[in-house]
Amino acid sequence: MHALYPLLVSALLFGVGIYGVLARRNAILVLMSVEIMLNAANLALVTFDVALDDPTHAGQSLSVFVITIAAAEIGLGLAIVLLVFRLRQTIAVDDLHDLGEGRSDDLTKSRP
């Protein structure tokens, strides 16, 4: 099989992930989009591993690392989202801009 097909799938997956991260308001969906991007990267790594016939299989090894990190990251990310929801009753990322400048009036609005 030509390496172009899996790379094309990988690129599509990455584009979907980027769209999700940039456009979705729900924090859980944003996290899921991040996972999609990571998996797109994994797919690309494995594809190159096979295509280049790497004797050390660095691509496969690296994708195992990425899967591990992604699991840890989603665990932490979901915990943060849970806490944010408990504190604010919302997980819309547009409303979570307390660290920004110049919109202090929104701070009180988003508080319960």
Add this chain to the structure above:
Amino acid sequence: MTGLWVVVGPLVAALVGLCLGGRGRRWIGPVAVLGAVAALAAGLALAARQPWQDPVVSDGLRGAWVVLPLSTVVDGLAVTVALMVAVVALLVQIYSTAYMRDEPRYATYAAFISLFTAAMLAVVVAGDLLLLVIGWEVMGLCSYVLIGQNWEDPAARAAAVKAFLVTKTGDVGFVVGVIVLIASTGSLLLGDAVAAASNVTSTATVVTLLLLMGVVGKSAQFPLHAWLPDAMAGPSPVSALIHAATMVAAGIYVVARTFPMWQAAPVTLSVMVVIACLTMLGAALAALVQTDLKRVLAWSTVSQLAYMLAALAVGSEQAAVFHLVSHAFFKALLFLCAGAVIHSVGSTLMSEMGGLRRSMPVTSATMAIALLSLAGVPVLSGFFSKESVLVAAERAAEGDAVVGAWAGWAVLATSLVTIAVTAAYATRVWLRTFAGRYRGGGQPHEAPVAMRWPLVLLAVPAAVFGFTGLVASWFPTWSWPSATTAMDPEALPPAPLTTVLSVLLVAAGASVIARRWRSDPAGDPTPPDGPFASSAQSGFGWDAVYEAVAVRPFTAVTGLTSAVDDRLIGRTVQRVGELTNTLGAGVQKAHRGLVQKALTAALTVTVLGLVVVAVAVST
């Protein structure tokens, strides 16, 4: 025994007094008086131990770790002046216990009087230039504090600042002169440095001209004289101390101390002659028309100090020191009497006095002795000391001095004219204050005991001290500084011609005033109106010269500095700050906490950048 012992008493009293502060009010007076007593006792002990002609030079203080190069010279000159200082300081302290009894800041006042005395004694016994400069500068500080004693009064504050600034102006020259002296002779010891400088005319001229600036400032001579009349804003005992024992005496004393060096510099001596003649007559004329009792005495001090400077200029430090000591006694007495009068009348203006002879018999009797002595009436001490200056001038006129015959004639003529003016203003003070009818509104009373006794005690030397100059083995030998030159036994006794002339001039000056007074006993014999009198009353407008030469350029420079600081530096800093804030506010708008927007922007920029790079690489 080192000469520093005379300094210890008043210095300890000053430190104790400053530490006591407002506490232990009962102890302040006794501590201050004891300090002065200790100085007097140490002075007498030094006097008893010294064989008169040999100076005793001691090396300073050597401890296990420190060597303080405070060496001293104790010889006849130092001991004589030290005893005079100690006597006047003691009587001033006793007098102050009564005069300043109700004063809330009596503690600091007494402590600073003690410190003033200690500094003057340090100058007197100084054997090295370091100790000399230390004492000299501490005196400047003390005069500032004491003149500003009543600092609630704006006039007192202004007078204190003026005294400090004017004397410091001279002190700049003094300190530079001392540095040049040390640098050119390589010696810190007074005797060695003076001896080395005396051999080189150029060094001696430069050093003495610089030192003369300090002397002119401290001894209130033209052109740095104007601080002294204003210094009358201080309490009367302070005036007595400044005008008699300390401060103004220091300038004359330092010249007498380093006299061989001055004799080697004829240029400096010529300058001194001019200064002395101008000051002598000008100050006496200013004294003639003052309406304030203490200002008359202040101008008279300036005039009398010019006699001493003139004596030094025409080559007789014996006459200068003789007049210095005799003047110290009668001028201290005059100021203490004036203090008693002011204490009793409640005003310093002579227009509110008069007729006090009846209500204040002791004060008026002692004041009469002091005024007669000041005027130079025969057999009182002022007569003999002034005669000694005239004798010195007469000798210089005969070509007997370094400076030349013209100086002798100039000093002789000016002194004789000034004698008549002095007699006139002394008579006027007496007639306006003690004779005639009381013009004030209060109830004048005799001074309390602690103020009366110092007057009586000071009246004794003010009257009879002059006789000590007649016998060669008395004052001339006691006060002779060292064996470098032979003492002249004929320097001090009066000469017949000058005696006759000065007695006639005293009589003339006094009778003019007395006649004018008799025609109108309630009025002023020399009314301060008319163009000359009003100009003389303000010291011939010399303050305007200070204003033009020093004050206005200085304020212009400070104004310019302040403007540059404010407009140029200050505003630049402010503008830079404002610019940073504006830029920051612009950038701030992009930071709104919206992560997704920020990421979108970052991605867009990255992609566009990559496209640009790709296009650039491919073409």
